[in-house]
Amino acid sequence: MMDDRSCPGTRVAAVLLLLTACGETTESTPEPWELAGHAAEQAYRDQQMEQAEAGFREALRLASAAGSSTGRMHALEGLAASHAATGKLAIADSLYCILLDLQQQRLEADSLSGMVVVRTLGSLGEINLSRGEIDGAEGYFSRIMELDRSGLVDLRPEEPALAYALHGRGKVLAARGRAAAADSLRSRAQGLRLFAQGFSLYIGDDMVRAEQAWRRALAHQEEGLGAEHEDVARTAHALGQLLELLGRRQDAIDQYHRAARVYATTAASPIDEARVLDDLALLLQTQELGRSDSLRSRASRLRQDLDS
Secondary structure, X not given: OOOOOOOOOOOOOOHHHHHOOOOOXXXXXXXXXXXXXXXXHHHHHOOOHHHHHHHHHHHHHHHHXXXXXXXXXXXXXXXXXXHHHXXXXXXXXXXXXHHHHXXXXXXXXXXXXXXXXXHHHHHHHHHHHHOOOHHHHHHHHHHHHHHXXXXXXXXXXXXXXXXXXHHXXXXXXXXXXXXXXXXXXXXXXXXXXXXXHHHHHHHOOOHHHHHHHHHHHHHHXXXXXXXXXXXXXXXXXXXXXXXXXXXXXXXXXXXXXXXXXXXXXXXXXXHHHHHHHHHHHHHHOOOXXXXXXXXXXXXXXXXXXXXX
């Protein structure tokens, strides 16, 4: 996908080739199309676009000759991105459409991650926006959300794909002149982007920067969405878990209380409310046993209500 800083046709987000490699790394000798693809990727990163286009074209030829559908898809994605980066949007659009057809065939056969399809749909949505084709862009971003509803992908807040999809839909609304709705959706997307950033730092064991990212997310979400929004509860819960891990007990309790209060007010996610109550109960059990037992009972009732 392209980001807001991209002028039409000048750049495709670096996430494309960072998340996609032209061939899996194995201990065996790489296939010729893999070698060509890796060289093309490096040229792309070095912004040598003519060399990148030629390299991806050669990788595509070699993959087709070898009968490798995986190789074809990787090469097509790189070639499409290279054309988009140099402003050849019509060609990029055509290549992404070919790629999407191949990916959907593999997705239906249960041999491809749905997140790969999400990336292609997002790229097509961005290209359509750049070309002023608002209906087309809306269709592609809507298909991302349909994949999530169908269960073929899981657009979890912990990963950046959900933020990208919502941001894209916000740009569609802006293009239609619905400024207030666009601002609201893009604001939510920014909060989710910060949340996903914090999660990535958290699992990478960078606790200082994870806390900073989650606190920025909380501040942004409270300002843009209001203090009683589900996203605020989710971020507060995650921040509480981090603070508990760091031994900052009272700070963690404060964030757990904050999350539990929002979940109870909105009734948006009983299962998430039960989880935060469990975490809070565990932290209180050594000093406030009665309160801890009460929280556990409440969490249990929430789960029973879901099962009934």
